[in-house]
Amino acid sequence: MSTPVLFAYWVTALCFILALKGLSSPKYARHGNMIGAFGAALAVVVTLCLHGLGHRWFIIIAIVFGALLAVPAARLVKMTAIPQMVAIFNGVGGGAAALVSITEFVRLHDTDTNAAASAVVFTAIVGSVSFSGSMITFAKLQELMTGRPILVPGAQYVTSAIALGALGLGIATVPASSVPLLVACGLLSLVLGVLFVLPVGGADVPVVISLLNAFTGLTVAASGYVLDNTLLIVAGTLVGASGTLLTQLMAHAMGRPITGVLFGAFRGGSTAGSTAEVATGDRAVRSAGAEDIAILLAYARKVAIVPGYGLAVAQAQHTIRELVDLLEGRGVQVFYAIHPVAGRMPGHMNVLLAEANVPYEQLKEMDEANPEFTSTDVTVVVGANDVVNPAARDQVGSPIYGMPILNVDEAANVVFMKRSLRPGFAGIDNALLYHPKTTLFFGDAKDSLSKLVAAVKAL
Amino acid sequence: MNNIGLLTIFMLSVFVGFEVISKVSTILHTPLMSGANAIHGIILVGAILITGDAHGAVQLTLGFIAVVLATANMVGGFVVTDRMLEMFKGRKPTPSSDVVQNGGAK
Numbered sequence: 001m002s003t004p005v006l007f008a009y010w011v012t013a014l015c016f017i018l019a020l021k022g023l024s025s026p027k028y029a030r031h032g033n034m035i036g037a038f039g040a041a042l043a044v045v046v047t048l049c050l051h052g053l054g055h056r057w058f059i060i061i062a063i064v065f066g067a068l069l070a071v072p073a074a075r076l077v078k079m080t081a082i083p084q085m086v087a088i089f090n091g092v093g094g095g096a097a098a099l100v101s102i103t104e105f106v107r108l109h110d111t112d113t114n115a116a117a118s119a120v121v122f123t124a125i126v127g128s129v130s131f132s133g134s135m136i137t138f139a140k141l142q143e144l145m146t147g148r149p150i151l152v153p154g155a156q157y158v159t160s161a162i163a164l165g166a167l168g169l170g171i172a173t174v175p176a177s178s179v180p181l182l183v184a185c186g187l188l189s190l191v192l193g194v195l196f197v198l199p200v201g202g203a204d205v206p207v208v209i210s211l212l213n214a215f216t217g218l219t220v221a222a223s224g225y226v227l228d229n230t231l232l233i234v235a236g237t238l239v240g241a242s243g244t245l246l247t248q249l250m251a252h253a254m255g256r257p258i259t260g261v262l263f264g265a266f267r268g269g270s271t272a273g274s275t276a277e278v279a280t281g282d283r284a285v286r287s288a289g290a291e292d293i294a295i296l297l298a299y300a301r302k303v304a305i306v307p308g309y310g311l312a313v314a315q316a317q318h319t320i321r322e323l324v325d326l327l328e329g330r331g332v333q334v335f336y337a338i339h340p341v342a343g344r345m346p347g348h349m350n351v352l353l354a355e356a357n358v359p360y361e362q363l364k365e366m367d368e369a370n371p372e373f374t375s376t377d378v379t380v381v382v383g384a385n386d387v388v389n390p391a392a393r394d395q396v397g398s399p400i401y402g403m404p405i406l407n408v409d410e411a412a413n414v415v416f417m418k419r420s421l422r423p424g425f426a427g428i429d430n431a432l433l434y435h436p437k438t439t440l441f442f443g444d445a446k447d448s449l450s451k452l453v454a455a456v457k458a459l
Numbered sequence: 460m461n462n463i464g465l466l467t468i469f470m471l472s473v474f475v476g477f478e479v480i481s482k483v484s485t486i487l488h489t490p491l492m493s494g495a496n497a498i499h500g501i502i503l504v505g506a507i508l509i510t511g512d513a514h515g516a517v518q519l520t521l522g523f524i525a526v527v528l529a530t531a532n533m534v535g536g537f538v539v540t541d542r543m544l545e546m547f548k549g550r551k552p553t554p555s556s557d558v559v560q561n562g563g564a565k
Contacts, residue, residue, distance in 0.1 A: 009504075016498050017475055023494040023540075024483035030544040033494050037537040040501055044533075047504045053511040055519065062510070062523050063503075066530025074538035085539050086493045093499050093532030099525040100505040103518055107509070115462065210492050217495065220502045221472075225465060227505050233465060234472050235501040241476025243495055250488050340485045347486035351543065365485075 001050075008046040009231035015039025016235050020242055043231060079352070080312045083345045084141035087209045091134025094216040097223045097236075098127025098186060104226050106179055114174055119222040121170035124186040127219040130212045132193030137205050137212070140197075147205070149399070150198040156263075159195040166192055196262075201399055204261045206345050207250045211258075214243025253340045260402075285421065285433060287440040290448070293415055294455035296439075297323075300377035302333045304369070306406055307353065309343045310383015310419065314445035317356035320382060323449055324362070326456050335362050337369035337379075337406050339387035370407050379411040383418065383445045389430045400428055414438045417448050493540040500533025 015035050022032020044063075048056065070089070077085045101123035139145045152158075169185035172178075200208050217239025224232025251258045297303055305324065311317060324334045336358065342349045353363065364372070373379065381388055391398040392405045408414055409432055416438060432438060441448055483491055506529045510522030 012501070016501075017479060019494060019498065020476070020479045020491070023491045024480045024487060026484065026487060029487060029490055030541065033490075033497075033537060033540045033544060036494060036498055037541075040498070040503075040533055040537070043501060043504050044507070047507045050508075050511070053507070055510055055513065055522075058519070058523070059507050059510050059526055062526035063530045066527040067534045069527070070531035070535030071538055074535040074542065077539070077542075079542075082493075082539060082543060083489070085535070086489075086496055089500075089532050089535045089539065090496045092528040093496065093502060093536075096506055096525045096528035096532060097499075097502045099521050099528070100502060100509050103509045103513070103521040103525065106521070107512065107514070107518060206489070206492075210488075213492055213496050213499070217499045220499045220505075221469065223502060223505050227508060229505060229508070230465075230468060232501060232505050233468055235498055237469050237472035238476040238479075239495045239499045241473040242480045243492070245477050245480060246483070246488060246492055246495070249483065253485055253488070345489040347489050350486045 005046055005050065006230075008042055009229075012039040012043040013231055013234040015042070016238055020238060080309070080343075081142070083206055083209065084138045087134045087137045087141065087212075090209065090213050090216055091131045091138070094127045094130030094134065094212070094219055097216060097219040098123050098131065101127070101223045101226045102182060102186065104223075105182060116226050117174045117177065119225045121173050121182065121185065123219045123222045123226070124182055125166055125170055125189045125192075126215050126222075128186045128189035129193035129196060130215040130219060132190040133197045133212050133215075134193075134209070136194055136197040137200075137209050140200075140205055147201070149201045155195065155199065159192070162188060162192050162195060200262065206341070207247060207258070207261045210243060210247040210250055211262075214240050214247060217241075217243050285440050286436075286438065287442060290441070290451035290455040293439065293441055294452055294459060296378055296413060296415070297327060297380070297452070298330055298332070298456050298459050300332055302372075302376045302378075303327060303335075304373065304376045304379040304408070304411060305334065305336045306379060306381045306384050306388060306408055307336060307338070307342060307349050308382060308384020308387060309348075310417070310445045312343050312348060312352050312383070314383065314447075316382070316446035316449050317352045317358075319446055319449040319453065321353075321356045321358050323453050323456065324358075326453060330456075335364050335369070335372065337364055337366070337372075337408075339366055339384070339406050342384055342387050366404060366406060373407050373410040376411040378413045378415060379408040380415045381408060381417065382449070385418070385430055386428065388432060389428060390432055391428060391430070398428060408432070409435065409437075412437065415441060417441045417443070417445055419444060490540055490543045493536060493543060497533055497536025497540055500529055500536050503529035503533050505529075 016039055019032045019036030022028040022035060074085060101120045105120045140147050166185055166188040169181055169188060173181040173185055197208060217236045221233050221236030221240060224236055248258060251261055305320065311320065327334050336353065338349050386400060388406050388408045389400060390409055392400045392403040395401055414432065414437055416433060418440060421433065480491060503526065506522065506525035510526055513519045513522045
């Protein structure tokens, strides 16, 4: 490759470092993303203009085709569905990286060195796991399948056996330099990716997406080694390293070790136990209408709002703000308590409420909010469940045990706005729903909030 | 490039990757993940290179699929990240809160 091309690749690598740097500060995040996109576009254009590149138009058609698939999907997706969008894009990237190495192997397999062949095997395994694993996370988040951990007795032995099988085939591929063995290894790894993600509970899925993201990064780096392309090595490694760290940070924000996220479901039948409890549950709940709750809120001194995924689904962020404004107009002190993983991705609620122009001072992070609940008269939980479930604090066997929660049960009254008594995304029953100081207000979050707004105005 | 050179690059990239995001706040976890996701779409460069050298229908087909998937990863990744970050700009008190309200209500 000529020096100008290598220089352009160097600029791209620099852009990517600056992009990651920018993305980690709120002020420069958007610039960071633009810089990254610029760098990527530069590298692609320079590569397309390479002297002697074959099948140029064929490649350009493929690029246009890919962009036509991705851009409308990315532009039109609802804010609530963004995590699964990220999962899909990550999966296809992993698949692409595996295909690149495999194709290179098919083309040159007689002349390959052992080191390069090992890198090919690495991309075939890790890229395939990332691809099929991401597709399962997509299915879970899109609710094409249950968000609960799926556990088959003995599953861990099957998974281990398949992992060993894929590894064995991979090791055999290197000296034999055999394409069929490599393909078999890749196919087995696809199965492995599925089995790897199935036992992960719904609430933990974002952490897994982040981990698979790091996997894809490493796959790209290994492909870079196979192709002797420094840009791919640098970019892939950057993502691999930052993705690993990010996975740890996310797991930490949920108060769980990363091994607990991945393998937690294998330890004992805790999930099964909580399901049985739901089945026995015809415990009494107390529900009330808009007027009663409006009175409760309007005459309170201090009200906390706990938003969750239900608020996002119903697009009720503007309505909740209207209600809060009304209450403040009546002299009620109101704050929003934001759990770091409320919704389906970290920061989901901040994004949503920012869209409705909720003043930043009204938002309290978990550590700041928790001491406030003892002096709060009414806590309104809008479409959240797992993040306020006391089982995380009290019930040692529970799958979410140890996750820090908002201690809303310390408030004098709790109002739950829910569509039904169905458990939250993690599939765990919430004892707080049946607590004597809890009132339920059934319905879609937006409808319910509109009714509340009308009722408070009528007072 | 020789293996030691590549290993050096790999090692330094690991450190840079850790360093640049070590102080990220919780609210940016998802956009950052998404941005990093878009960055590994650079595998498109690799996909272009192998397709350019492809011989025969099998290699061309594999290359075509790789280019399509890699493009989806890269382009989709950057677009979706931008959409997430768009939401952060309304943090300051803006005079046009009505406009925002209408825009968000659709």
